[in-house]
Amino acid sequence: MVFKHAYARKGLSGTLLLLSILRDYCGCHWEAWEAWSSCTESCSGAANEDGWDFERCNTNCFNGGSFVELGTLDGYCRCPTGYVGNCCETIVTCGYPGDINNGRVVGISFTYDQVVQYECIEKYNLTGYASRRCTQSGTWSDMSPTCQFAKHCVSSPCKNGATCVDGLGFYTCECVTGWTGAYCDVDIQPPVMEGCPGNLKKFVSNRISEISWPAPTFTDPMATSLIIESNYNTNISLPWGDFSVQYVATKPSNGQVTECIFHISVRPNPCDDLAAPANGILMCNGWQKDYFHICLFTCLSGYYLPQGFNYAQWYVCGQVATGFL
Numbered sequence: 001m002v003f004k005h006a007y008a009r010k011g012l013s014g015t016l017l018l019l020s021i022l023r024d025y026c027g028c029h030w031e032a033w034e035a036w037s038s039c040t041e042s043c044s045g046a047a048n049e050d051g052w053d054f055e056r057c058n059t060n061c062f063n064g065g066s067f068v069e070l071g072t073l074d075g076y077c078r079c080p081t082g083y084v085g086n087c088c089e090t091i092v093t094c095g096y097p098g099d100i101n102n103g104r105v106v107g108i109s110f111t112y113d114q115v116v117q118y119e120c121i122e123k124y125n126l127t128g129y130a131s132r133r134c135t136q137s138g139t140w141s142d143m144s145p146t147c148q149f150a151k152h153c154v155s156s157p158c159k160n161g162a163t164c165v166d167g168l169g170f171y172t173c174e175c176v177t178g179w180t181g182a183y184c185d186v187d188i189q190p191p192v193m194e195g196c197p198g199n200l201k202k203f204v205s206n207r208i209s210e211i212s213w214p215a216p217t218f219t220d221p222m223a224t225s226l227i228i229e230s231n232y233n234t235n236i237s238l239p240w241g242d243f244s245v246q247y248v249a250t251k252p253s254n255g256q257v258t259e260c261i262f263h264i265s266v267r268p269n270p271c272d273d274l275a276a277p278a279n280g281i282l283m284c285n286g287w288q289k290d291y292f293h294i295c296l297f298t299c300l301s302g303y304y305l306p307q308g309f310n311y312a313q314w315y316v317c318g319q320v321a322t323g324f325l
């Protein structure tokens with residue numbers, strides 16, 4: 001049975017008293033809650049501008065709403081979640097959640113508690129929430145997701161043998177050695193050096209001698225030309241002494257430089273073994289025969305050096321080219 005009833009929502013009690021005895025053409029009148037089957041929505045309430053109104057569901061709230069009575073003439077429907085309206089007759093709607101770029105919304109119900117799904121078109125991946133629910137406040141839960149291009153690598157954007165890694169809306173290039181930059185097209189390869197000699201020690205007879213050494217080689221895997229400079233030629237006449245040799249390879253295309261530095265010691269040849277003179281003794285400072293090795297000889301008891309010879313003279317290996325007695 002449908003209850004129809006008019007009740008006072010606002011207005012003056014004096015007026016209410018007056019109207020309460022009046023019935024309209026449907027037989028409705030303003031009174032305490034009761035069942036009036038002949039009282040319809042189109043009846044009564046006509047005077048609502050005067051402060052009267054009509055509640056078309058009477059005390060029977062829709063969609064599981066519960067009626068809350070306020071005194072004998074007034075009341076309201078307390079609606080369940082997701083329903084609104086005087087009689088809880090209106091379900092909350094969130095409306096169409098809106099299109100997304102490069103994707104679509106799957107779902108046709110946009111009312112309270114309904115769920116829509118999102119899908120991306122081919123080659124796009126979804127980020128964010130793949131589904132949203134219509135909440136009681138009439139808004140969709142969460143943010144709408146986005147569809148982002150996930151197939152950048154098919155166009156081979158990475159150069160020089162780099163590995164392309166797809167991301168969502170971006171990609172990264174993992175460069176091989178010698179290359180850098182977003183696309184691995186920036187050459188950071190320095191000249192590659194081979195055969196840089198270690199420190200050298202050369203023994204020569206002459207005070208100034210031609211000294212040679214194996215020159216290092218420099219190459220560029222990227223096949224650009226290199227400028228190679230050195231402070232000494234490979235074959236050069238050098239006196240006894242110590243020398244620092246430097247090779248510098250410069251790659252003009254990127255300014256990278258590789259250096260080879262080593263030291264050369266040029267020393268006189270060691271002297272031959274000195275034999276002790278007949279009837280004499282040789283006294284040296286050690287067993288070595290290197291430069292600055294010093295020997296002294298003296299005669300055995302009862303023997304003498306030839307006249308005029310200063311036997312106390314020290315002989316130093318390498319100091320005199322003519323050798324020793």
Ligand SMILES: *[C@@H]1O[C@H](CO)[C@@H](O)[C@H](O)[C@H]1NC(C)=O
Pocket residue numbers: 124125150166167168
């Ligand atoms: C995009 O989705 C596909 C399929 O789920 C997956 O294989 C691929 O790794 C994703 N791409 C990115 C960049 O996350």
Ligand SMILES: *[C@@H]1O[C@H](CO)[C@@H](O)[C@H](O)[C@H]1NC(C)=O
Pocket residue numbers: 212234235
């Ligand atoms: C350097 O000297 C070596 C040995 O004397 C010789 O074989 C070579 O040809 C010389 N190289 C140059 C570039 O003069």
